[in-house]
Amino acid sequence: MADYNSMELMICVASRFLENGATVVVGTGAPCAAAMLAQKMHAPNLMAFFEAGAFAPILPTMPISVGDSRTFHKALMASGMLETMEACQKGMVDYCFLGGAQIDMYGNLNSSMIGIDYEHPKVRFPGSGGANDLASLTWRTMVITPQDSRRFVEKVDFITSPGYLTGKGAREKAGLPKGSGPYKVVTNIGVLGYDEETCRMRIESVHPGYSVEDIKKNTGFELLLAKKITETAKPTEEELRVLREQVDPYKYIIGRG
């Protein structure tokens, strides 16, 4: 039985959601590792974009910046940021991966500030970057994040990237493209998805060694339950081998797990 750390687990689990033939805008870190792992395992035809303008590179090593030269190493196209953003706006891109300091039950993400007074934030974060764009314009937003109740909050202090906003139909009513929105949240404890009727977050699978209670305990709002909650399949030996030997041999990402 393979042993693994929580970063390795999250990357393996996330990678399985990326099907062959899909398109994904990835960032640095875990999302990039997940996309690379998917390409090497079950999705050789997963096409990866980077928001600064790189299309379908052959990644030689982990990029530090979503605009650095690694992101367009042996790419099929090195273009500009709006090439990526407009491909997303046209509906060409299936997935994006985002993170944030806070997430709420509708998948709204905050990467801008902590505090209630915009002029006087308690803590200021970098802001949207391309996160709002990707959450608005790709079809499905994925999140990879450690789970705790300070991060999974009833109400985010600031909506940087739109989830389902206030619930079903709210995105469309706000003007965002029809049919787009949050998809999965992969944490160190389990996998969360969204209830189709209410657009609220729900527990879909629990990682080996954890319970539904563990997930609830680490969440600051009431979670719904999927009809059938499964146990997450462990990383396979093959997944771990490829991840460790080919995707992240220098442990830039999995070393943090």
Place this chain on the structure above:
Amino acid sequence: MADYNSMELMICVASRFLENGATVVVGTGAPCAAAMLAQKMHAPNLMAFFEAGAFAPILPTMPISVGDSRTFHKALMASGMLETMEACQKGMVDYCFLGGAQIDMYGNLNSSMIGIDYEHPKVRFPGSGGANDLASLTWRTMVITPQDSRRFVEKVDFITSPGYLTGKGAREKAGLPKGSGPYKVVTNIGVLGYDEETCRMRIESVHPGYSVEDIKKNTGFELLLAKKITETAKPTEEELRVLREQVDPYKYIIGRG
């Protein structure tokens, strides 16, 4: 004294309006020859664009199409049509050269159709191409055309490219950029400009061998007179030499004069 034909005369006269350091979108034929002549005479720093995307070429010979390979021979940039059009829209381009089947006293040009029923034109012409764009977006529209009263009409059947529309202030009221509009009309008989108060066409100079009466006789509307009407300076020997030897050695254009 140099001898010349009317095409040579028109090209020489038109070229003198293009000052050094100016920018101009040229078409094929006489405008292209005028721009090349200006560059070789008094305006080495006249920058020529073509509407299909060529910037500052070194023209080896006359292009047949405003998009053919001659237009970007040794160019500084080979881009796209919108690069040119947006440069115009931003106010980067001083001059354009247009023609048409009809022109009226406000410099409105028709290159679309003869007839009064749009669905059933008596004669159909190619249409705007880029003409409307250039007349709308560059600062000053120049016209090189033979003059007769079938072409210089009271009312054009169809406004393809905007002159001053219905008179002073009409362009701005219609939404076109402030301060732009028709500038000079160089014909085989004389040079026409526009009265600042009324924006109506006026006689500014008369070519050698012709009279103000000749211009009026060949115009289907009442022309105003500039305060001082001059006789057009003849093409100089140097102008003719450069035009014939360097600009159009195969007489593609000046052979038509």
Place this chain on the structure above:
Amino acid sequence: MQELKSGTRELMQFYDCDEMRDYFRKKDKSLRSKLTTVSDAVKNLISDGEYIAVGGFGGVRIPTAVLHEIVRQRKKNLGLSGHTATHDFQILVAGECINRCDIAYIIGLEARGLSSNARKAVETGKVKVVEWTNAALAWRYKAAAMGVPFLPARNMMGTDVFRYSAAKEIECPFTGKKLVAYPALHPDVGIIHVHRSDIYGNCQIDGIQIADYEMARAAKKLIITTEQIVPTESIRNDPTRTIIPYYLVDAVIEVPFGSYPGNMPYMYYSDEEHLKEWLEAEKDPQRFKEFLDKNIYNVKDFYEYVEINGGLKKLHKLMQIEKLTKEGR
């Protein structure tokens, strides 16, 4: 604020941006070979009644082989985006393939004169038209390429081109200025001839790209003919030059000298003799019929068309003219 006007015509071609999102979501984006034949590409990707757009500039970098095949397969009731459509328009009208056209520039062949046959088709109403300009159609492609339903601009207002268009005036939310709004134009099929493509459809174009950058990103289906197929490795070695990425492309066909009788920048100049012959032939219906039989209907493929018009010797001359080692025209 003054009254905001609208053009008086109906839009010939318009897809809602959410409808297009659904379409592009489903489009196969896997890296698979798109190699096919001209005949199969036309048969499988262009249906009667669809709206097409042709790359290049009328007589420059045009996909002649595909245009001829459309005529040969007797496609009917096509719509066309007439963005400086010259020889391309002439071919499609000769084959009676189109019945409607968003026009900027049609009928003419620039400095070469006018096509009497194309003119007659428009004058008699066989081809229905709506007015635009070169920039307007390019901006319509650009809106589509960006995934927005319209773009604002500052031309066309106050003229009859606007009046007989399907554009609308809007008020700028920041300045209060009057602007013209151009609706996105997504052709059903785009057809572009390029210098180089790999088997997947990653394309490079040398020299001006006219409006092909935008059109390639606007079209629902995209057919590429290319002077040569290059290894994907050469694309990956210089991805900065990729103008059309593979996931937009549905068909790739290697057609050397594929822009003939049009100009292919840096490679060969236009065949002015043949274009003149075509214009002349149009003047007499019987002669034009024979001309079309000889050059298109009774011709098997593009090789044969080139062959009967001078073959390698003619091509060599056009290469010399392009490279300025021989005098043209």
Place this chain on the structure above:
Amino acid sequence: MQELKSGTRELMQFYDCDEMRDYFRKKDKSLRSKLTTVSDAVKNLISDGEYIAVGGFGGVRIPTAVLHEIVRQRKKNLGLSGHTATHDFQILVAGECINRCDIAYIIGLEARGLSSNARKAVETGKVKVVEWTNAALAWRYKAAAMGVPFLPARNMMGTDVFRYSAAKEIECPFTGKKLVAYPALHPDVGIIHVHRSDIYGNCQIDGIQIADYEMARAAKKLIITTEQIVPTESIRNDPTRTIIPYYLVDAVIEVPFGSYPGNMPYMYYSDEEHLKEWLEAEKDPQRFKEFLDKNIYNVKDFYEYVEINGGLKKLHKLMQIEKLTKEGR
């Protein structure tokens, strides 16, 4: 139709499109040498209070020499377009040169962590901010580059980013859809580092251009630093690669390794050691002051800055890392 909202902030930087037309009309477009020095370019082209934009991507292809010189000349009250501004933002905040910023991404250095000094400047209000996104700022450049006062898009709506922006909602005249409208952004001064330029400012960039195509066309004044000056002939031999044409450019300075400590694609990788040292130094005010004295204030020019951080030996290592012949980080 539902109510159309507006962001609650004021626009930091906006020029009317007719005002910009007058400006661009008067801009000298003659083909003259723009060669100058970093120090003169900053002295003559950047005034206190102006609004600047920095090309590249924060730590990739950045014009470091100009940024340091802005600090050295103690420019004040500059505005900044914070389009993924990372190390560039860090430098300008360290010099206390900026007092306002249109932000998409600031404070952070992506995977490297956050700048405590930059964060403090924003948290304390020393740098006033208005919210946007990367795409929004790029579209604002694009609107300016096109010569229109705004562009429509489909992001940002429904979020607090919109709420604390100066964007507006509009209704599409063709579909009735709600869209966000982004006002044109014309920086007073754009600063871009490129791979190659001639003395006039015709520039080529290898690899992704981020938003520099648009920004170069939006800026009122444009400063170019370049890895190398090339003969104009080489530009004319491949005009397809020209990304920035000369008439947009006001100053050209040859600065080899000019993106150091940032990454220059295909040439050298970022100096992660130095960037880490910088982040570390920020943690203690006294130490940070010494760090800045050492690296900027007491340094004559960019050569010296490179020299004290390892000189040729360091540069060689970064070239090896970029070319994957040596392990980085």
